[in-house]
Structure formats: C-alpha cells, structure tokens
Amino acid sequence: MPVSRRSFLAAAGGFGALLTLAACGASTPSAVVTTERTPTASAGPWTFTDDRGKKVELPRRPTRIVAQVGSAAALWDFGIRPVAVFGPHKLKDGGRDPQVGNVDITKVAGLGNVWDEFNVEQYIALQPQLLVSSMYVKGTLWYVPEKSKDTIEQVAPTAGIMLTGQSASQVIGKYAELARSLGADLDAPEVSSAKARFEAATAELTKIAATGLKVLMMSGGPDTMWVVNPPEYPDIMHLTQSGLDVVTPDKVDEGGFFQSLSWENADRYDADVILYDSRSQALKLDEMLKKPTFAKLPAVKAGQVYPWKAEAPFSYQGYADYLEELVADLKKAHALP
Numbered sequence: 001m002p003v004s005r006r007s008f009l010a011a012a013g014g015f016g017a018l019l020t021l022a023a024c025g026a027s028t029p030s031a032v033v034t035t036e037r038t039p040t041a042s043a044g045p046w047t048f049t050d051d052r053g054k055k056v057e058l059p060r061r062p063t064r065i066v067a068q069v070g071s072a073a074a075l076w077d078f079g080i081r082p083v084a085v086f087g088p089h090k091l092k093d094g095g096r097d098p099q100v101g102n103v104d105i106t107k108v109a110g111l112g113n114v115w116d117e118f119n120v121e122q123y124i125a126l127q128p129q130l131l132v133s134s135m136y137v138k139g140t141l142w143y144v145p146e147k148s149k150d151t152i153e154q155v156a157p158t159a160g161i162m163l164t165g166q167s168a169s170q171v172i173g174k175y176a177e178l179a180r181s182l183g184a185d186l187d188a189p190e191v192s193s194a195k196a197r198f199e200a201a202t203a204e205l206t207k208i209a210a211t212g213l214k215v216l217m218m219s220g221g222p223d224t225m226w227v228v229n230p231p232e233y234p235d236i237m238h239l240t241q242s243g244l245d246v247v248t249p250d251k252v253d254e255g256g257f258f259q260s261l262s263w264e265n266a267d268r269y270d271a272d273v274i275l276y277d278s279r280s281q282a283l284k285l286d287e288m289l290k291k292p293t294f295a296k297l298p299a300v301k302a303g304q305v306y307p308w309k310a311e312a313p314f315s316y317q318g319y320a321d322y323l324e325e326l327v328a329d330l331k332k333a334h335a336l337p
Helices: 005-012 069-077 120-125 146-155 168-181 189-209 234-241 316-330
Strands: 046-049 055-058 065-068 084-086 130-135 158-162 214-220 224-228 258-262 273-277 305-308
Touching (some): 065 069, 069 130, 069 316, 130 146, 168 234, 189 316
Parallel strands (some): 065 084, 214 273, 273 305
Antiparallel strands (some): 046 055, 214 224, 224 258
C-alpha cells in the first residue's frame, strides 16, 4: 500500500521521527510561566497570513501561544515565550531534547513528547490563543495528531510555517515575521548579533564551497543508509545556495526526502566529506564504522566525517550556531584524489 508523505516522514526517519528514542510521556500539567520578554496583548486587532495562505485574525495580539518544539525553539530565540510545547522536548534522563533549542522546558507545559501524543484536555485548560507548527506537507501541521486535529483546531486559531521546498533563510524570515507580529523586537541586540553571525558564517561557507569540496549528507539505520535529497531540506538548500556541492541522489524513495541504500551499497556516491545525521534516532558514528563498506569509504578513511545537526532552530541564533560549527569542520577537510 502506498504511504502518504506524512506517514513516510514519521516511519522512515525524516525530521524528528524518533525511531529509537524512548517516550518520556507528556509533562505533567503545571502553572504556565511566562517571562519579562513575553509581549503584552496589543489594544488593536492582530492578523498574520501563514504558509497555507490562511489569514489568522484576532481582536488583539495573542500572548498564550502553544507551539510544536521546532516552532517554539525559533520563536524563543526571537524573544517570544510559548506557554506550552508539543513534540520531542524531553530526553529519557529528563534533559532537554536538542530539537527544543533554547526553550526552558521547566517554564513551559508539555502536551506530548512523542509522535501522535497530544494532551487535548490540558491544551484546552491552558486557554491557548494561538497554536504554531511547522509543515512538511502543506496543510498538515507537524506533530498535530490526525485523530484529534479537528478538536485542536476548534480550540484556538493555528498558524503553519512551511519547511519543504524552502531555504533556511526563507523559513527564518517567516518566523521572524511571525515573531515581529507577536511583539518581538527584531532589532534587539541579541537578535542583531545572531543575524550578523549567521551572515558571516554563510560568507565563510561560500569561500569553502569555492574550493570544490563534494559533500554527502546521510542518515544511518541498522540495515539502511539514507542519502538525503537536498531540495527537500531547508538547511541543505541554504548550503547549496551558498555554493556547496552536495550529492543529489539519482533516485529517491516515495516521499522524496532521500534514497534508501543497503550498507553494501554505501559506496554508490563519491564524496570528499560525509555529514552524518547526529540526532538520537540515527546510528551513532561508531556504530556506522562497524559497517565494512562504510569504513572503507575514502572520506571515512581520511577522517572527513562530521555531524549534521539536522534540526537546528529556524532562528538566526540557531543557524549561526549550526553554520559556525559546520564551517569549522569543513575548514579541516580537503578534496580527495
């Protein structure tokens, strides 16, 4: 039976599928904690047009915002403090999942931590004024369960930000637009500084790209090596638009996000550098090195294998951190014979 793009993403490892990350359960209901940076409601009406083309209109600026963790991480860096999050935010040891970025998970309620988990009763009790989530499929809000979608959308207006087919700079710009409408100061020193770092790191990346490095970006599973398809990933689109030569698979799986290869075919594509998915659901580097065909790849033998932070927050700060680390790694690499 053909799989939908949504179920493909959830089952095959694309963007937060959490194939092996154990569930921690939803956070217990708690008092909503906001901070001094949370904007107050405006006196006049509030409008925002999301990437579904949907115009959200409210009599005043919303302040009680619930967001999927990726959206929460982006908004947090712009100064907007959601009252609750849903999606992977807490690790088994109680620590903060990298996907939630700088969000202080002790100061927000948690409505769900794994796929298809969303505490609707707690959501209603929070009296939300807006729900924000990213979208990989237009019209489908990421981590909003299909079974409770209709109820959730009746409680408060929703806004969706499209990721697929967009570059990171476009997605960051859309989150910046949303944050500004919610009362964020985009000229705040921390935002301006992060934007300058983002631009400087992008310029450095362009210089590195001019050296001709060929890069393979991939994720590993027990029996499968997934070669990612650059146009489907905002961060990789940013890299290719900066001039970096990233391998594009000659045939992609249903869903379009990557090509599945057996580990016996790990040498299908030549590359000077390999960037591997460093999320918790993917195989660790030491596990992949046990695969003989992977260990024999020229880039691996040359030690030119570096982590790929596949879910950096879509903010200037999130991408400045991501790109600065990537630039530092790529500066250590060279073209192979």
